Amino acid sequence: KQGLATLAFFGVSVNLVLFLTRVLDQDNSDAANNVSKWTGTVYLCSLMGAFLSDSYWGRYLTCAVFQLILVLVLGLLSFASWLFLINPADCGDGTKMCRHSSSVGVGTFYLSIYLIAFGYGGHQPTIATFGADQFDDSNPKAADSNAAFFCYFYFALNVGSLFSNTILVYYEDSGKWTLGFLVSLCCAIIALLLYLLGTSRYKYITCGNPLTRVAQVFVAAFRKWNVAPATADALYEVEGPESAIKGSRKIPHSDDFKFLDKAATITQYDLCGRKDPWRLCTVTQVEEQGDVMTSKLGDFHFPAASMSAFDICSVLICTGIYRQILVPLARRLSGSPKGLTELQRMGIGLVMGMMAMIAGGVTEIQRLKLVRPDEKKSRLSIFWQVPQYVLVGASEVFMYVGQLEFFNGQAPDGIKSFGSSLCMASISLGNYVNSLLVSMVMGTTARDDSPGWIPADLNQGHMDRFFFLIAALTALDFIIYVFCAKWY
DSSP, X not given: OHHHHHHHHHHHHTTHHHHHHHTSOOOHHHHXXXXXXXXXXXXXXXXXXXXXXXXXXXXXXXXXXXXXXXHHXXXXXXXXXXXIISOSTTOOXXXXXXOOOOHHHHHHXXXXXXXXXXXXXXXXXXXXXXXXXXXXXXXXXXXXXXXXXXXXXXXXXXXXXHHIIIIIHHHHHTTOHXXXXXXXXXXXXXXXXXXXXXXXXXXXXXXXXXXXXXHHHHHHHHHTTTSOOOOGGGSOOOSSSBOSSTTOBOOOOOGGGGGGGGGGXXXXXXXXXXXXXXXXXXXXXXXXXXXXXXXXXXXXXXXXXXXXXXXXXXXXXXHHHIIIIIHHHHHHHHOOTTSSOHHHHHHHHHHHHHHHHHHHHHHHHHHHHTBOTTSSSEEEEGGGGHHHHHHHHHHHHHHHHHHHHHHXXXXXXXXHHHHHHHHHHHHXXXXXXXXXXXXXXXXXXXXXXXXXXXXXXXXXSOHHHHHHHHHHHHHHHHHHHHHHHHHO
């Protein structure tokens, strides 16, 4: 199911830059900025989905509703591209230009893709959390299955992405945009049906509205502003293994929230009558706050967007290597049942990401050296980009899966969807920062007669410097990360 849903989404996103440049006639920097903003919106919508999941609808219903939205909007996009944008038929293949699109067509297109962002982004963190809910991590065997689930969840995600980045992207690259969107629509429909088929077998967890609980803690602490907080063993908590929050286990007391301990401090007033949740909260409730290179292989034209297939293949291979080789080896060496901790894996992912940017910069330097003066293409084969894509894929296995496990494991039961959405939100922030960075770089470097680092004709620019800038920022990020990880 996850593979099909991902295929549906990436069937739109993977070639979006080319669609904007070929069909809507945008230049490279504008198209890249628009896609970065759109991608950021995808993952920003995960926060809304997580909020609805944890507060009102529950994880099952949230996933169903947002997947239904995705299906409906993919239908709208397919219809809009056929009726308004792909004119004449098969235009936008890199040679045949499309006619100027009407404002209605462009408006419908943007409405469609942003609603796709809403539908796909809204259910992504929740579907991961909902899948993890099916395992009881208080059982050691189930806990190991839970950890394996996130790896295989990401594996399935990349299987779908692989299809969209190879077969589907080939048809879109040749101008069959509407066909590509229709395939995405069919995959989304099948994914939704498969999800609904398991309705009777799912395990459901509902924990109520976390915002109300947060408000109760602060109100209760404020009402007891003149009360000295009790010691840890004297703070209020219900009896038994379950907390007062429906479907949530107890969270042990920590010293990180001592200023809110007053909310769980029992006073004489609390002992006299019915316990008021706006005056007395449990310990658990308090703790809960917390295209320019030679792209032919023989006579076969290799679409530039398909280069990300190497990223995906790297993810698929590295996922298997990680689960079957690295985890058992790390368990023996460290004695930890997890092998490498989530924080260690995220650190490794950052280093690999930095190496990928360096590899990209070096490749770009070589590409520029081999640009043919009379052509727009370089003599350097497109397959020189493979190492950087492989490194990006390996980085994703360590970083993304580690983040999913970390946020899901650290978040209280009542806000696990929100915890997973923080992982998506970090990706969203990265895309917005990338969009801002591109604008800043172009504004700084494109002056007077200089075309800048990322001009419309990349052969006149210096993308290599942009890659090295990202590598330097990643190195700085890694230093900050290590400091924070040690503090954590």
